[in-house]
Amino acid sequence: MDTQIGIAEQDREVIARQLSKLLADTYSLYLKTHSFHWNVTGPHFNSLHTMFETQYNELWLAADEVAERIRVLDVFAPGSYSQFGKLTTIQEESGVPDWKEMVTQLGTGHEIAAATSREVIKAADGAGDEGTMDMATGRLKAHEKTAWMLRSLLK
Template sequence: MSKSKAKASKKASKPTSLPVDIGISKGDRQAIADSLSRLLADSYSLYLKTHNFHWNITGPMFNTLHLMFETQYTEQWQALDDIAERIRALGQRAPGSYREFARLSSIDDNAADIAAGDWRGMVTELVLANEAVCRTAREAFKATDKAADQPTEDLLTQRLQVHEKTAWMLRSLLE
């Protein structure tokens, strides 16, 4: 077989991209994916902050918070995949770089400013960051409601339950 016929054969056998047709318009899918991208960025920022504090906690609260933070960042890690995969299921590209997350996130990257022994500062930062994720998730409901996107609404509801409970538990440590 000649080289030109081999190239033509490869082109012919290459699968074509099928358009996404899940009952949600392209514009609505884009709006939902944009909201989820902000949620993914906030969630990733929270994950990094929580993992950082897990590594750097010291003092009398070490064991309690070290284990608590590990439980939290492990759950957050799985959630990142769920959010990104929902963006992909909507036919959009999921953000995945530090630059994109920094641009999209509403969470301050000030974890390095907190001293290792300042457990109250760490807990306070995590309360604020979990609440930021809640606000971002709630904002995303605007796009999902408009499009009747129940799978994304379910994902958002699950994330709200986790982050509201986590914020409450962390806040209780400060009382």
């Protein structure tokens, strides 16, 4: 059965490429946040440990939402570390920075994901894909809010 959702195949593929970048950013940010949850130390351990857990759980659910939107568009979603590594612009952290650097990196990561969400919205808007625009707008708002909260910790 052909996909007949009112969006041309070529447009669905363009949107799915942008969504794949958002999925890669989301998953990369999930991994980094989860690692920082495990490894945070310092005077703010309890609050950061708890906050990072809330954030990685939200990112885990978001990754599923983004991947399923790609599938709605009848395109296969990337799902390997190597694919995500090629698509994301979020820098991997292989060490264990101090808590301030963790907060800084996560704030930057959410800002990157917000910018990626904006690119998804632009691609979807051009094709009249309100479903993707709605989902990406929700992701944009979540990333902007989280980035603000993380930046506020450092002031």
